[in-house]
Amino acid sequence: MWHRVAVTSGNVIHAYSSVQVQSAVAGALGVACSDDELIRKAAFGLAQACLTELRDTFGSAHGCTVVLLVGTGKNGADAMVAGKHLRERGVAVHAIATGGHVDVIGTRHLDVPAIDATDTAGLIQALDLIARADMVVDGIVGDAMVGDLRAPASDLVEAIPDGAMVVAVDVPSGVDPDSGAIGGIHVRADVTVTFGAYKRCLLLPPAAEVVGRLVFVDVGITPRLDVEGQVQRLSSVGVAERWPVPGPGDHKYSRGLLGIVAGSERYPGAAVLACLGAFGTGVGIVRYTGPRHVGDLILEHVPEAERFPGKVDTYLLGSGVLDDPDQERAIDEALATGLPCVVDAGAIETCVRRRAAGDRPTPGDRILLTPHVGELARSLAALGREATTADILHRPYEHALRVAEAAEVTVLLKGSTTIVVGPDGRAFSQDEGPAWLATAGSGDVLAGIAGALSSAGLSALEVGAMAAFVHGRAAAMAADDGPLRASKIAEHAPGAVRELLAERTALVRPRAGRRGGRGLARAGGRGRGRE
Ligand SMILES: NC(=O)C1=CN([C@@H]2O[C@H](COP(=O)(O)OP(=O)(O)OC[C@H]3O[C@@H](n4cnc5c(N)ncnc54)[C@H](O)[C@@H]3O)[C@@H](O)[C@H]2O)[C@@H](O)CC1
Numbered sequence: 001m002w003h004r005v006a007v008t009s010g011n012v013i014h015a016y017s018s019v020q021v022q023s024a025v026a027g028a029l030g031v032a033c034s035d036d037e038l039i040r041k042a043a044f045g046l047a048q049a050c051l052t053e054l055r056d057t058f059g060s061a062h063g064c065t066v067v068l069l070v071g072t073g074k075n076g077a078d079a080m081v082a083g084k085h086l087r088e089r090g091v092a093v094h095a096i097a098t099g100g101h102v103d104v105i106g107t108r109h110l111d112v113p114a115i116d117a118t119d120t121a122g123l124i125q126a127l128d129l130i131a132r133a134d135m136v137v138d139g140i141v142g143d144a145m146v147g148d149l150r151a152p153a154s155d156l157v158e159a160i161p162d163g164a165m166v167v168a169v170d171v172p173s174g175v176d177p178d179s180g181a182i183g184g185i186h187v188r189a190d191v192t193v194t195f196g197a198y199k200r201c202l203l204l205p206p207a208a209e210v211v212g213r214l215v216f217v218d219v220g221i222t223p224r225l226d227v228e229g230q231v232q233r234l235s236s237v238g239v240a241e242r243w244p245v246p247g248p249g250d251h252k253y254s255r256g257l258l259g260i261v262a263g264s265e266r267y268p269g270a271a272v273l274a275c276l277g278a279f280g281t282g283v284g285i286v287r288y289t290g291p292r293h294v295g296d297l298i299l300e301h302v303p304e305a306e307r308f309p310g311k312v313d314t315y316l317l318g319s320g321v322l323d324d325p326d327q328e329r330a331i332d333e334a335l336a337t338g339l340p341c342v343v344d345a346g347a348i349e350t351c352v353r354r355r356a357a358g359d360r361p362t363p364g365d366r367i368l369l370t371p372h373v374g375e376l377a378r379s380l381a382a383l384g385r386e387a388t389t390a391d392i393l394h395r396p397y398e399h400a401l402r403v404a405e406a407a408e409v410t411v412l413l414k415g416s417t418t419i420v421v422g423p424d425g426r427a428f429s430q431d432e433g434p435a436w437l438a439t440a441g442s443g444d445v446l447a448g449i450a451g452a453l454s455s456a457g458l459s460a461l462e463v464g465a466m467a468a469f470v471h472g473r474a475a476a477m478a479a480d481d482g483p484l485r486a487s488k489i490a491e492h493a494p495g496a497v498r499e500l501l502a503e504r505t506a507l508v509r510p511r512a513g514r515r516g517g518r519g520l521a522r523a524g525g526r527g528r529g530r531e
């Protein structure tokens, strides 16, 4: 079931297109408030976030030097007004006008003359200031960004030294606010302070990987966004709320029966890892189909598994499968049952071809494909829509959506930010996994986790988001800031689930001071999001 939730509540973040945000702002401006008021609220939150960063890094903000990169629009005005608050706290503030002039609301609040970077002398002075700044605030352009970043803004961004502290205003300049695509030159932020609503690029890769820590500032427009964001992110609370937990009347058959067709001569371990992932996250029964010696290996490592086909609730198909006619037949038969399926690796292309040809016994919200970028490229080729891996990495959401629409499936595209895209374009983006997660067999464990969740009756979109979350959390626990091997992810999966369920208990009996999702914070907000 799809849950309606608050825009900025602790359980789900909703992200909106720039048109949706702009119309919410326009609506608010018409009746509830003025431009000046919105900018003042946004700027106050921005300044608080900057001061926190400066204090955390330098012990005190007093005496630090902050350079504001100020575009011609409201994004620049936010930076200028924040500059006024910073000055009041003893920060040395320099403003650089990247487009020759600055929005009048900005100049009204900050009485520091902005250096004009469109003239040569100004540009030289600006580059020198940037090289020496303790913090650079990127107020060049926000949700009105179009095309590649233009000069001289692009020159200024290129001059930001590696290691300089960068705070982006609303969105990092140089990223496309809706698609999350990144132009050649873009800001890489340590913190992005966003106003009123999350923009899609803050959750969608590749932009999501340059936003740093996200800080949300409530400026009062959320009641005007009375729809769900098409792109969402589950926090730990959101995953905990949805996690299937057995009741006293449950038994192994009611807990979920997962049929697994996986493993091969070359990749026998894939089947073992998938089984471990499924048992590690609470499946009731696993029934395995595949080569005899792979079955032997499974029983050696996972004696809980059964080695005969039988009644199942859900299938996990394809992890480590390679050129085995018996398994191909088993995959075909499974796809024809109309049952929910998690479709991985060696079964993805078959599934895409069959469904694109109209053979779709399972509804698109119950069938989850789990490709990596190369497998998505092959799926697109099978649909006659060639795309290189570079094309996909540039606009992963759009390419995943192409497959989701054409084959009427839900696509989980693996990456350092994992996206799960349904055939109607709704998507989740999860980024819990550490970089160490990119290791052999990690995807097999993910498929097993997804299989377990799918057998508990959840929708493919939720299965994908929750599996990505727990996989990432388990990997972070296993890696402990160092290398990890995939079997360790499965080993830590029960601990990751236990941690989540403890949060769920805390939801029922709230404790003081409990915080929302990792990596997210609120600043300067008054009041709450829509409940
Ligand atoms: N969402 C909200 O609730 C609020 C939004 N506000 C701010 O308002 C911003 C939007 O303001 P505006 O509509 O004035 O627009 P922006 O400030 O985002 O940008 C407008 C300027 O950027 C320039 N620009 C566009 N593409 C460029 C490129 N590729 N290279 C260089 N320059 C480029 C344009 O020429 C234009 O002058 C938001 O991003 C946010 O910072 C806040 O002030 C108040 C509340």
Ligand SMILES: [K+]
Residues within 6 Å of the ligand: 075, 138, 139, 140, 141, 142, 168, 169, 170, 171, 172, 173
């Ligand atoms: K910006």
